[in-house]
Amino acid sequence: MITIPGVKPYFKEDGFILYPGDALELIPRLPEESVDMIFADPPYRLSNDGFTCHAGKRASVNKGKWDQSKGVEDDFKFHFSWIAACRAPLKRNGAIWISGTLHSIYQCGYALQLSGYKILNDIAWYKPNAPPHLAARYFAHSHETLLWARKYKNSRHTFHYRKMKESDWPEDFLKKPGRQMRSVWAINTPPAEEKVHGKHPTQKPLALMVRIILACTNPGDLVLDPFTGSSTTGLACWLTKRQFIGIDVEKEYLDLSIKRLQDIQRVGGVRTRRARRKRPPALPSRGQVPIQFDESGAVAEFMKELEEIRKRAGA
Numbered sequence: 001m002i003t004i005p006g007v008k009p010y011f012k013e014d015g016f017i018l019y020p021g022d023a024l025e026l027i028p029r030l031p032e033e034s035v036d037m038i039f040a041d042p043p044y045r046l047s048n049d050g051f052t053c054h055a056g057k058r059a060s061v062n063k064g065k066w067d068q069s070k071g072v073e074d075d076f077k078f079h080f081s082w083i084a085a086c087r088a089p090l091k092r093n094g095a096i097w098i099s100g101t102l103h104s105i106y107q108c109g110y111a112l113q114l115s116g117y118k119i120l121n122d123i124a125w126y127k128p129n130a131p132p133h134l135a136a137r138y139f140a141h142s143h144e145t146l147l148w149a150r151k152y153k154n155s156r157h158t159f160h161y162r163k164m165k166e167s168d169w170p171e172d173f174l175k176k177p178g179r180q181m182r183s184v185w186a187i188n189t190p191p192a193e194e195k196v197h198g199k200h201p202t203q204k205p206l207a208l209m210v211r212i213i214l215a216c217t218n219p220g221d222l223v224l225d226p227f228t229g230s231s232t233t234g235l236a237c238w239l240t241k242r243q244f245i246g247i248d249v250e251k252e253y254l255d256l257s258i259k260r261l262q263d264i265q266r267v268g269g270v271r272t273r274r275a276r277r278k279r280p281p282a283l284p285s286r287g288q289v290p291i292q293f294d295e296s297g298a299v300a301e302f303m304k305e306l307e308e309i310r311k312r313a314g315a
Contacts, residue, residue: 001017001222001243002030002034002035002222002245003017004019004026004245005031006029007019007021007026007029010254011254011257013261014238016234016237016238016243016244016261018228018231018234018245018246018254019245019247020248020254021249022249023082023085023226023227023249024081027088027224027226030089030224033089033092033094034089035224036091036094036158036217036218036221037095037096037158037213037216037217037221037223038086038097038223038225039097039224039225039233040082040086040225040226041204041229042079042082042226043104044100044101069103076110076111079104079107080114080115082226083096083108083111083117084111084115086226087117087151093150093151093157094150094151095120095150095151095157096112096148096149096151097146097148097216098112098146098149099144099146101141101144101145105145109147112149116151116152117152118150118153119147119148120148120150120157121147122146122148123147123148123183123185124145124146124183125143125146125185125187125208126174127142127144127187127188128186128188129188129189130142130143130189146212157216158216158217158218160216163214163215164180164181164211164214164215165178165180169181171187171188171207174186185208185211187205187207187208190206190232194206194232194260196263197259197263198230198256199230200229200230200253200256203230205232206232206235206236206239209232210239212236213233213236213237217240217242219240219241220241220242221242221243223237223244223245224245225244225245225246227247228248229248229257230253230256231244231253231256231260231261234257234261235260235261235264238261238265239264
């Protein structure tokens with residue numbers, strides 16, 4: 001497996017590697033054209049002493065010094081620097097995904113264009129269970145934007161169109177069976193079962209990351225997350241038989257990542273609760289069962305395996 005030369009991993013096991021440190025320092029040390037896909041959830045720079053709603057109560061939006069804004073120009077320089085740095089280790093036909101809110105995503109989009117990437121889609125991740133806006137001065141924030149881009153304008157990117165179209169995605173009420181997957185996805189924020197060992201303030205739901213990984217990579221591909229946090233990207237890679245490298249400056253979140261990985265390795269899958277919906281979920285509805293996705297073969301085989309997972313779960 002590809003590693004960062006001269007840098008000791010914080011954790012390394014079975015295609016899952018974590019590095020402590022600054023992404024801007026470590027990304028350039030990766031071998032050229034070694035990564036198949038990058039998923040990045042960079043700091044939104046919105047820790048401004050404001051407040052939000054969490055669990056029905058008023059809570060501070062401050063996440064840490066790493067999320068504090070340094071002004072529009074410096075924030076843009078930061079995003080341009082790491083996005084430009086990602087080009088070298090990304091393979092010619094590789095792709096990058098970036099998640100963000102209005103505080104950062106437009107800067108990231110402009111930086112992608114300046115760096116020579118070709119933007120393919122902007123996905124609106126709609127959160128049906130997003131918290132209300134307590135100040136009552138704006139529309140309630142209920143989505144994040146995901147940018148998907150390839151390295152060059154004329155390169156070829158991986159996209160499993162038929163599997164996205166024809167497979168069943170019941171966690172998303174907007175996805176109609178047999179219809180094209182559109183650019184608005186309705187997926188809830190991470191459930192309590194994905195936070196049993198702790199949580200990251202911008203943690204992504206596993207269902208979201210599994211969808212992205214299955215859509216844009218192949219088994220055995222290497223995925224890099226330069227701001228890995230609690231490593232939901234890495235867990236999705238482990239479940240779908242991809243290799244993973246995660247980088248983060250906070251060892252607290254690297255430790256959380258390790259606990260989450262060891263938990264799903266121990267139980268063979270993801271801790272879940274009984275589904276409230278009548279339709280079977282994309283991941284098991286209850287119990288602790290093995291979860292592995294295999295993309296070899298046709299869509300019918302892919303759908304058959306998803307159905308097998310649901311049967312083992314008793315859905």
